[in-house]
Amino acid sequence: xxxxxxxxxxxxxxxxxxxxxxxxxxxxxxxxxxxxxxxxxxxxxxxxxxxxxxxxxxxxxxxxxxxxxxxxxxxxxxxxxxxxxxxxxxxxxxxxxxxxxxxxxxxxxxxxxxxxxxxxxxxxxxxxxxxxxxxxxxxxxxxxxxxxxxxxxxxxxxxxxxxxxxxxxxxxxxxxxxxxxxxxxxxxxxxxxxxxxxxxxxxxxxxxxxxxxxxxxxxxxxxxxxxxxxxxxxxxxxxxxxxxxxxxxxxxxxxxxxxxxxxxxxxxxxxxxxxxxxxxxxxxxxxxxxxxxxxxxxxxxxxxxxxxxxxxxxxxxxxxxxxxxxxxxxxxxxxxxxxxxxxxxxxxxxxxxxxxxxxxxxxxxxxxxxxxxxxxxxxxxxxxxxxxxxxxxxxxxxxxxxxxxxxxxxxxxxxxxxxxxxxxxxxxxxxxxxxxxxxxxxxxxxxxxxxxxxxxxxxxxxxxxxxxxxxxxxxxxxxxxxxxxxxxxxxxxxxxxxxxxxxxxxxxxxxxxxxxxxxxxxxxxxxxxxxxxxxxxxxxxxxxxxxxxx
Numbered sequence: 001x002x003x004x005x006x007x008x009x010x011x012x013x014x015x016x017x018x019x020x021x022x023x024x025x026x027x028x029x030x031x032x033x034x035x036x037x038x039x040x041x042x043x044x045x046x047x048x049x050x051x052x053x054x055x056x057x058x059x060x061x062x063x064x065x066x067x068x069x070x071x072x073x074x075x076x077x078x079x080x081x082x083x084x085x086x087x088x089x090x091x092x093x094x095x096x097x098x099x100x101x102x103x104x105x106x107x108x109x110x111x112x113x114x115x116x117x118x119x120x121x122x123x124x125x126x127x128x129x130x131x132x133x134x135x136x137x138x139x140x141x142x143x144x145x146x147x148x149x150x151x152x153x154x155x156x157x158x159x160x161x162x163x164x165x166x167x168x169x170x171x172x173x174x175x176x177x178x179x180x181x182x183x184x185x186x187x188x189x190x191x192x193x194x195x196x197x198x199x200x201x202x203x204x205x206x207x208x209x210x211x212x213x214x215x216x217x218x219x220x221x222x223x224x225x226x227x228x229x230x231x232x233x234x235x236x237x238x239x240x241x242x243x244x245x246x247x248x249x250x251x252x253x254x255x256x257x258x259x260x261x262x263x264x265x266x267x268x269x270x271x272x273x274x275x276x277x278x279x280x281x282x283x284x285x286x287x288x289x290x291x292x293x294x295x296x297x298x299x300x301x302x303x304x305x306x307x308x309x310x311x312x313x314x315x316x317x318x319x320x321x322x323x324x325x326x327x328x329x330x331x332x333x334x335x336x337x338x339x340x341x342x343x344x345x346x347x348x349x350x351x352x353x354x355x356x357x358x359x360x361x362x363x364x365x366x367x368x369x370x371x372x373x374x375x376x377x378x379x380x381x382x383x384x385x386x387x388x389x390x391x392x393x394x395x396x397x398x399x400x401x402x403x404x405x406x407x408x409x410x411x412x413x414x415x416x417x418x419x420x421x422x423x424x425x426x427x428x429x430x431x432x433x434x435x436x437x438x439x440x441x442x443x444x445x446x447x448x449x450x451x452x453x454x455x456x457x458x459x460x461x462x463x464x465x466x467x468x469x470x471x472x473x474x475x476x477x478x479x480x481x482x483x484x485x486x487x488x489x490x491x492x493x494x495x496x497x498x499x500x501x502x503x504x505x506x507x508x509x510x511x512x513x514x515x516x517x518x519x520x521x522x523x524x525x526x527x528x529x530x531x532x533x534x535x536x537x538x539x540x541x542x543x544x545x546x547x548x549x550x
Contacts, residue, residue, distance in 0.1 A: 002206040009214075012199060012207035013055075013297070019191045020044045020057040027123055027184035032176030035128040035376050038409050039402045044184060046192070047071055047108075047120035052300035054119060054208050062100065062328055062399040064298075065282035066124045069098030070106050074147045085112040086154030088182065090164075091147035094138065094324045100279040101272075101324045102142040103127050105178070107150070109185040113196040118205060121188035123181050128376035129168045131364045132450055132488060135241075135272030135323040142325075143167040151182075169364075169372045215301030220257035222292035223305055226345045228254055233340035236460040237315075237333045240476065241271045241326070241486045245459060246315065248330075250337040254345065259288065261338065263310035265317075272325035272454075274318035275334070277310075283331040283399055284308045287338035291350055326454045328378075328399055332356045333456070335398040336463075343465055348387050352435060352505030353462035354397030355381025357455050357474055359501045361441075363416065363491075365449030375414045377405055382428055382436030382471055382504030384462065390517075391436035391504035393423050393526075415447035424472070424500055426527050430535045431468030431506025432513050437526060438472065438501040445491045451478070452488040457502040468506030469535070475500040510535050 023044035031037045043063035045056040051071030056064060073096065074089050089108045091097035099106055104124045111119045130142030138144065143164065150157055161178075165171040196204050230253045237246040249264040261284050268274045275283075285303050289296050296302050310317035315330055336353050343350035363375040378400060383392040396402060407418045420442040427438040445451075457473040464470055477483050477498040478491070491497065518536055521527045527535075 002202040004203055004206045004210060008199070008203065009207045009210045012195070012204055013211050015195055016046055016055040016208070019188055020046055020055050022191065023121070023123060023184045023188045024057045024059055026187050027125065027180050030180035030183050031125065032180070033128060033173040034405055034409055034413060036125050036177055036180070038405050039377070041126040041402045042124060044123040044188070046188065047122055048205070048208050049117045049119055051075060051120070052212065054211070054299055056298045060401045061286040062279065062282060062331060063104065063124050064285065065100040065276070065279035066098060066104050066106050067122050068281065069278040070108050070122065070147055071098070071120055073098045074108060077147060083110050083117070084153045085110065086151060087149055088151035088185065089147045090150040091145050093144040093146055094276040095320045096146040097144070098147065098278070099124070100276050101327055102138070102144065103130050103325070105181070107181045107185055108147070109189060111189050111192045113193055113201045116201055118196055118201050119192060121185040121192070123184050125177055125181055127174055127177060128374050129170050129174055131169060131362055131374045131376070135325055136270045137321040138323050139321060141272060141323055170374055211297055212299050212301030215297040215299050216304045218293055218296045219289070219302045220305045223254060223259050224257040226254045228256070231341040231345045233337055233344070235333055235336050235340060237330060237456065238459045239273060239329060239454065239456045240458060241273060241454060242269060248316070248333055248337055250341050252338070252341045252345070258305045261306070261308045263316050263334070263337070265310055265314040268313055268315055268318040268322040270323070272323040273315070273327065273330050274322040274324050275316045275327045275330050276324055277317050279327050279331055280310060280316055280334065281308055283334045284338060286399065287335045288342070291339060291342045291346060326360065328358045329454060329456050331399045332358050332397070340463070350465065351386050351391065352384035352429065352431070352465040352468050352507045354384040354391070354436070354504045355438060355457065355471070355502040356397065356462055357381060357457045357502055358396070358400045359455035359474060359499060360453065361499060362452050363414065363449050365415065365447055373414060375410070375416065378402055379439055379441055379499060379501050380404070381438040381501035382462070384504040385429065385431055385433040385435045385464070385468055385507035387507055388433070390433050391428065393428070393437040394439050395436065415445070415449070417444040417446055418442070419444050419496065424503065425525055426531045427472045427503035428526065429462065429464045429469045429471040429503060429506035430510045430513070431464055432508025432510070433468070433506065434513070434521065434526070435462070435464070435471050435504030435506050438503040441499045443497045445493055445495045445497070448493055449491055450488050451491045451497065453499060455501070462502050462505045464505035465507050467509035469510060471503030471505050473502045
């Protein structure tokens, strides 16, 4: 093995991080669809030659589930000797393609330095196209693509691309976004080759191994600081896609410097809410890392001390042909489960529950020229209160990290008008530190279209910690007396749709909140005087209420 000193490891590690971040910016800036160029619903990563995560950009944690699956599937389908420079593999299938749902199209390109493969450039982008579909099983959810060559030694396989575009509702967007993905990977290949030329391929490979070992050591040290034992937590998963409230549970067992997560979940459902195993892994790794040590490098080393299990054929570890399009909703609850359990092991290090819903709104229609349009938006909410600070308002939490679509871009490209976009007064859970506020987004329909919404926390609200109160939940109003409906509805010109997302839970007893903080909340319209009186104004707290509202 090539010996390498720690300083060189750090220098090369910083270069690798720079490469994946530059990939991400190139992908966003070169893309065409609003979902990628505005909402940044994409991620980039570098893998070593063995298919282990070497470096992932700080984009969307959920996309790790797509990345960790595709290289093993490529290696299963193709012999190493048959993979050449200029090959580009495309895939999206949750069962045979390495992705976690079909809209996330993954492109993977091997990186060669001379005749030696030194890694893989990988990126994924959410193509907001497979819209207005059924979700009884995965065959209804779009075109399934196992890892196949889109480019063979640098030459586009036109027939494959034509077949893909024929199955898309907005093909000109898909083609432009695919080209942006190609450009991002080609940039990564060039940067990685330059790095190998500068330091030598052996030294770069050795640094990659050392970085993974370092991440493993930091994770093991963090786990070892937790007292041995089993820590359990139960939460509940509700959605407008079904009528039941499902109980989910996790038992986290810590023994020495290793951790085992055992989930219990009901059987998979005939709706697009099931979670494939790689998505469960990505969520578990994220949730543990966020609590143990957020500074741990995002590579394959951090997962070595962690094992994860859930019943096969369950909501959290589904089997073919379960539908998986909306898997992010259940993954958000998985993150809540893990952090709820770890709050018992590490009091004072875990936030209260965030909005945990990832409310998804999907509008589809036809323009005057007969072309189709698809507008996808995932709407944030409140973040959970922290042990020493209030939660953030109007943000995405945990497994999703997209931006919002600005009003100007929305109204320019789609026949919709945004009437209101605001924080929801009183939606945050009260506490010594209050949670963040949820969002209200109100659309007016300017041309007939079809609309669907997926969301949770309708009946089971985000919980507080250490005496903090729960937040409020979701609410969807389609007009004409229709509320919280599942499936797809037809909207007419002039109809108004209102979507309200959950806040974040509070941390610590409300009696511990300072007078200045209560006064500031009322002044900034985060709570109403009536809410302050109800929550903070009982008994001895009357003085605080009167002073705050004076």
